[in-house]
Amino acid sequence: MKDDNFLKENNARHLWHPMGHPGDAQETPPRVISSASGVSITDIDGQTAIDAVGGLWCVNLGYSNEVVKQAISDQLQQLPYYSAFTGTSNPAAIEASHAVREFFAEDAMERVFFTSGGSDSVDVALRLARQYHRLRGEPTRTKFLSLKKGYHGTHFGGASVNGNPRFRHAYEPLLPGCFHLPAPYTYRNPFNETDPATLADRIAAMAEDEIAFQGADTIAALIVEPIQGAGGVIVPDASFMPKMREVCDRHGILLISDEVITGFGRTGDWSGARHWGVQPDMMTCAKGITSGYFPVGATLVNGKVAEVFETADADGAIYSGYTYSAHPVGAAAVVATLAETTRLDLAANAAARGTQLHEGCLRLKDKHDIVGDVRGGHGLMTGVELVSDRGTKAPMDGATMKRIHQATWDAGAMVRLGMHNILMSPPLTITEAEVDAILTALDVGLSAA
Numbered sequence: 001m002k003d004d005n006f007l008k009e010n011n012a013r014h015l016w017h018p019m020g021h022p023g024d025a026q027e028t029p030p031r032v033i034s035s036a037s038g039v040s041i042t043d044i045d046g047q048t049a050i051d052a053v054g055g056l057w058c059v060n061l062g063y064s065n066e067v068v069k070q071a072i073s074d075q076l077q078q079l080p081y082y083s084a085f086t087g088t089s090n091p092a093a094i095e096a097s098h099a100v101r102e103f104f105a106e107d108a109m110e111r112v113f114f115t116s117g118g119s120d121s122v123d124v125a126l127r128l129a130r131q132y133h134r135l136r137g138e139p140t141r142t143k144f145l146s147l148k149k150g151y152h153g154t155h156f157g158g159a160s161v162n163g164n165p166r167f168r169h170a171y172e173p174l175l176p177g178c179f180h181l182p183a184p185y186t187y188r189n190p191f192n193e194t195d196p197a198t199l200a201d202r203i204a205a206m207a208e209d210e211i212a213f214q215g216a217d218t219i220a221a222l223i224v225e226p227i228q229g230a231g232g233v234i235v236p237d238a239s240f241m242p243k244m245r246e247v248c249d250r251h252g253i254l255l256i257s258d259e260v261i262t263g264f265g266r267t268g269d270w271s272g273a274r275h276w277g278v279q280p281d282m283m284t285c286a287k288g289i290t291s292g293y294f295p296v297g298a299t300l301v302n303g304k305v306a307e308v309f310e311t312a313d314a315d316g317a318i319y320s321g322y323t324y325s326a327h328p329v330g331a332a333a334v335v336a337t338l339a340e341t342t343r344l345d346l347a348a349n350a351a352a353r354g355t356q357l358h359e360g361c362l363r364l365k366d367k368h369d370i371v372g373d374v375r376g377g378h379g380l381m382t383g384v385e386l387v388s389d390r391g392t393k394a395p396m397d398g399a400t401m402k403r404i405h406q407a408t409w410d411a412g413a414m415v416r417l418g419m420h421n422i423l424m425s426p427p428l429t430i431t432e433a434e435v436d437a438i439l440t441a442l443d444v445g446l447s448a449a
């Protein structure tokens with residue numbers, strides 16, 4: 001390993017960092033995280049903080065799970081790579097598909113298609129949705145509905161259904177035939193509707209209207225996050241996802257639940273859709289599927305979708321796949337992660353600690369005028385929206401957000417900035433004392449505004 005001076009000098013010299021301006025990174029090089037343990041990360045200057053981001057909504061088991069590390073290491077010795085693209089299979093992938101299917105049995109998921117991450121999983125889901133309708137004799141169903149504020153990755157498919165202009169504009173034109181409904185975001189919405197249930201009704205009515213306008217026979221799928229993550233932790237009313245399910249059923253539209261963040265316990269239940277009492281037709285997963293220890297994603301389909309493919313003629317062949325599809329090391333990580341996730345009952349801890357974090361943030365809202373809205377309360381996904389004026393809801397400026405971020409880090413917690421939101425999604429193994437430490441650090445950070 002090169003010394004710290006080399007790392008600092010070269011941090012942004014040849015390395016382009018995602019989601020930021022390369023010039024900014026050269027001017028203010030990103031913090032270099034060099035080690036991690038439990039729920040904490042340490043940078044090359046030796047400063048340690050609780051990782052309230054959980055890597056990127058993904059390190060559900062924390063950084064020290066020896067079972068998963070050992071499984072990865074053992075698999076590297078046994079079979080470090082073989083491709084499922086070539087018409088072969090491998091023992092770890094077979095076991096992993098079984099484990100994932102078992103994990104989501106209550107969600108009625110029946111088949112598992114492994115990918116290399118969330119963006120891949122979304123693209124595969126969109127592709128399979130079109131193919132499903134084509135196989136059923138409805139080839140005109142090619143369009144997609146999604147929600148504003150939604151995030152579905154950065155491949156062209158995911159970017160096309162994304163609902164944040166930031167991830168779209170530089171890359172347009174995107175996939176044609178993608179239409180966006182309002183987000184179930186009570187703090188800001190086009191109707192100024194503050195009642196979550198009424199807002200859910202209004203969005204369902206708009207979905208009906210859009211479907212009538214486009215023609216139901218042109219729409220393949222609706223893709224939604226059960227709780228919108230990157231968009232600012234936008235928690236819908238409990239009626240919202242069931243209503244979306246009803247609308248889809250009425251019009252023969254597939255419902256894709258993007259569980260890249262919400263799967264594997266983060267919401268306090270094993271899937272976000274289950275949290276709202278809904279069974280989707282497809283689910284997209286990544287992140288917590290390996291606790292972030294290895295890049296793996298998965299697209300899951302229910303029996304209805306599976307049957308159409310499995311009983312079709314040659315057109316039922318799935319021409320999606322990756323060099324790393326069903327990677328044996330990733331698959332071994334999946335098997336170990338799911339076993340550990342279940343053994344440690346992470347959903348229960350996420351529910352309890354999520355309530356603690358949410359209630360603590362509500363107390364910070366009482367104390368700090370710059371907190372406009374606090375969202376969460378459904379597992380370990382918490383969003384704190386900062387404003388420069390509570391009356392006008394003017395978003396907090398970027399320089400102040402950065403100052404708050406730095407002060408929170410200095411006080412012992414790494415949080416994430418999503419525009420003018422502070423986003424938190426710590427490891428699901430976090431303890432009560434560690435959540436308190438995050439809240440204390442955030443209090444200090446907010447005081448630095």
Ligand code: PLP
Nearest residue numbers: 117118119151152153258260286
């Ligand atoms: N879908 C959702 C809901 C996500 O939150 C993300 C990433 O944060 C993705 C898809 C994309 O996943 P990845 O970054 O692994 O490609």
